[in-house]
Amino acid sequence: MSTPITQEHAFELLRQMLRIRRFEEKCAELYSLGKIRGFLHLYIGEEAVAVGAMPCFGPEDAIVGTYREHGHALIRGTPMGPLMAELYGKANGCARGRGGSMHFFDAARRFYGGLAIVGGGLPVAVGLALAQKLTPFVSPLNKGKDKGEVTACFFGDGAVAEGEFHESLNLAALWKLPVLFLCENNLYAMGTALGRHQSQTDIARKADAYAISAEAVNGMDVLAVEAATRNAVDFVRAGNGPYLLEYRTYRFRAHSMYDAELYRTKDEVAQWKQRDPIALFQQQLRAEGSLTDAHLDSMETAIAAEIAGAVSFAENGLWEPLEDLAKDVYTPVISSQPSAINLKLIAEG
Ligand SMILES: Cc1ncc(C[n+]2csc(CCOP(=O)(O)OP(=O)(O)O)c2C)c(N)n1
Numbered sequence: 001m002s003t004p005i006t007q008e009h010a011f012e013l014l015r016q017m018l019r020i021r022r023f024e025e026k027c028a029e030l031y032s033l034g035k036i037r038g039f040l041h042l043y044i045g046e047e048a049v050a051v052g053a054m055p056c057f058g059p060e061d062a063i064v065g066t067y068r069e070h071g072h073a074l075i076r077g078t079p080m081g082p083l084m085a086e087l088y089g090k091a092n093g094c095a096r097g098r099g100g101s102m103h104f105f106d107a108a109r110r111f112y113g114g115l116a117i118v119g120g121g122l123p124v125a126v127g128l129a130l131a132q133k134l135t136p137f138v139s140p141l142n143k144g145k146d147k148g149e150v151t152a153c154f155f156g157d158g159a160v161a162e163g164e165f166h167e168s169l170n171l172a173a174l175w176k177l178p179v180l181f182l183c184e185n186n187l188y189a190m191g192t193a194l195g196r197h198q199s200q201t202d203i204a205r206k207a208d209a210y211a212i213s214a215e216a217v218n219g220m221d222v223l224a225v226e227a228a229t230r231n232a233v234d235f236v237r238a239g240n241g242p243y244l245l246e247y248r249t250y251r252f253r254a255h256s257m258y259d260a261e262l263y264r265t266k267d268e269v270a271q272w273k274q275r276d277p278i279a280l281f282q283q284q285l286r287a288e289g290s291l292t293d294a295h296l297d298s299m300e301t302a303i304a305a306e307i308a309g310a311v312s313f314a315e316n317g318l319w320e321p322l323e324d325l326a327k328d329v330y331t332p333v334i335s336s337q338p339s340a341i342n343l344k345l346i347a348e349g
């Protein structure tokens with residue numbers, strides 16, 4: 001591990017990893033109480049990736065996540081309350097309770113999902129990067145100047161089996177788009193190990209086929225993640241086209257809330273837990289003499305208060321009224337019975 005630049009920065013990285021871990025531990029508890037339902041994919045074990053990567057992007061950049069995106073949304077800055085309310089399915093959730101765990105969304109922070117489709121974010125990110133390249137001067141945030149906006153696209157190792165991965169890399173390279181392909185390689189796509197679905201398991205090398213620069217990084221080391229991501233962002237922002245980073249990481253929990261985990265041994269999981277990104281970073285800071293029990297206690301206390309606030313925000317939220325359920329799902333024209341006037345409007349486009 002490299003040495004952190006300042007104690008303040010190191011503490012912030014640690015605090016953010018703890019925020020994700022404690023938030024998701026609470027989510028698991030609320031799931032077992034039936035407060036949260038549906039799918040719930042926890043990021044526990046992978047926190048160093050979102051926490052190391054996210055500070056490398058500015059507010060003008062675009063972020064595209066996967067369905068395992070709680071941590072990314074939190075670190076991007078969406079308050080915990082609307083995220084918890086979204087998990088509850090309440091109308092004060094960040095997607096008005098309509099998306100749940102897999103569909104966090106925050107347009108104001110340019111956080112474009114939260115997508116349930118494996119690999120589905122890749123073409124979305126390429127489209128966003130194309131828009132950034134074509135319209136740098138019209139974005140209101142840019143105030144008439146090209147600030148070199150970039151798009152960050154997180155995706156899993158499972159997504160490299162999708163055609164969209166190859167199509168997206170090809171077009172991004174061909175058009176020299178400002179997009180970072182950020183692969184969270186946790187070695188499994190549900191119960192399928194990488195080596196069971198890929199002939200080339202070195203994901204970073206796949207970028208060669210599209211003439212894209214790439215690098216593999218230790219995804220359990222928050223400082224390594226941050227340093228590699230910062231280099232990659234500089235490269236892309238300078239107009240050199242896309243970059244692919246493969247973060248080598250591991251999820252400590254089941255794929256969703258429960259699976260029998262027959263696809264990996266307990267021993268393998270235990271080995272990876274030895275590399276817990278939070279425990280390792282704490283050890284490093286303690287060894288350097290900067291982190292004390294008192295610091296840690298105050299971080300934990302503040303996070304617990306933030307989580308309690310988020311839970312009460314979600315508990316106090318309202319369900320969307322029944323009569324609004326079809327709102328924004330159908331347009332008024334095509335939601336009603338096709339009348340002569342509606343058919344005429346549809347025909348006219
Ligand atoms: C197109 C598509 N195919 C299949 C699924 C079902 N599915 C949900 S998660 C998943 C595994 C994805 O694994 P990976 O991309 O490695 O992400 P991870 O869960 O490991 O974070 C699959 C196959 C889906 N959501 N979308």
Ligand SMILES: [Mg+2]
Nearest residue numbers: 156157188189
């Ligand atoms: Mg995976």
